[in-house]
Amino acid sequence: MTAKINSKGRGRPRGFDVDAALGTAQALFHEHGYDAVGVAAITEALGINPPSFYAAFGSKAGLFEQVLERYSACALPLEDILAPGRPPAEALAELLAAAARLYAADPHTTGCLVLESARASGDPHSAAKAQALKAASRDYVRAFVARTHAGMADLVADYVVSMMSGLSAGAREGWSAERLGAVARLSAPLLAAMLA
Template sequence: MVTNLKPGRGRPRGFDPEAALAVGQSMFHAHGYEAVGLAALTEALGIKPPSFYMAFGSKAGFFGRILERYARSVLALEEILLPGRAPDEALAELLESAARTYAADPERRGCLVLEATRGGDDSESAILARRVAEERRGQIRAFIAASHPAMAGLVTDFVACAMSGLSASAREGMNEERLVAVARAHAAVLRLLLQRPDGG
C-alpha cells in the first residue's frame, strides 16, 4: 500500500511509483485488465484520479509500465538465456521455471503478459501485451540464432506456444506438478530439434 499521501493538486507527498506499479500488477494479474476500474485502482493506491493521471497518463499507460516491470522481474530472460549457454539447457530451464512460476500463486495464475494478449484484437491491453510478448520472443529468437540460425524461427515459435499453453493451463487450475511434467516433455522435444549444431 502507498502511504503518506495527501489529497491535492499534483502528485501526493510520499507517492512511490514503484510501489504503485506493484499494487497494480497484483490487481491486474488477479482480475484482468478490463475488470479493474480506475476507481478501484486509485482507491487501492490511496490517491485521487488527477494524481493518477499526472503520474501515469492513463490506465493503459499504467498497465504498459506494469507489463514492462513484469517482463523484467518475472522469468527475466537475461538471467536464463546467457551467451554461450547450451540452448536446449537454457530453454528447458525457461520452460520449467515458467511452469513453476505460473502455478505458484493460486490468486495470480498464469503469465500476466500472455493472458493479457488473449483480449480482443483491438483492445488496449492486448495491444500492449502483444508488444511485450513479441519483444520477449525476439530475445529468444536471437539467443537461438547464435548457435542454430536455421532453426531459430521454428524453435522460437515452439517455445512461445509451449509457454502460452502452460500459462493457459495454469489459469485453468492445473497444478505445478502436472505443469512441470508438461514443461519437461516440451524440453525433450526441444533437445531433438536442437541435437545438431547447425540445426539440421
C-alpha cells in the first residue's frame, strides 16, 4: 500500500494542484454529466497527461467518487439549515428555498450534482455512490423531522427529497432562480400544516 503522505515525499514534486484539479473536474462533471466527460477532456482541461491523472486519482470512477463527496460536503449546509431545535416547518421551507437558489446560481453547473448523478447511466458503481449520498441526505432530513414529529418523518422526508429532485430537474432545463424559488415556496404552507 502506498502511504501517500503527499506533503513532502522523496521523488519529483507534482506539477499541478490536486485540489484545484478536483474543482475543475467537479465543474466538468456537473455541467456535462459523468458519461459525457472523458478522461481526455479532464486531462486537457488540467493541462496534464493521462499518466499524471491516473497517478493522482487512480481511475475516472475514483475521481468521480472524490468529487461527489467533495460536493455533498460543502454544497448545501444541511447541518446549519436543519439545526436541532429549530421549528421544522420553517427549517424545511428554507432548505427548499436554499436548494432553489443553489441549483440555479451558476448557469454552467445547474441542478444538484448528486441528485442528477443518481441515475443508472454508464458506470453502475458511480450511480450507486450518488444514490447512497442521496439516501444519506434523505435520512438526515428524516432524523431531523423525527425529533419533533416521529410519525410524519418518513413521509415528510420523501416529500422534501422528491421536491428537491424536481427542482434540480427544472434547474437543468434552465429555469431561473426566481422561477425555482416560486415553486419551492409553494411547499411552505403544506409543510406547516403537516408539522403543526
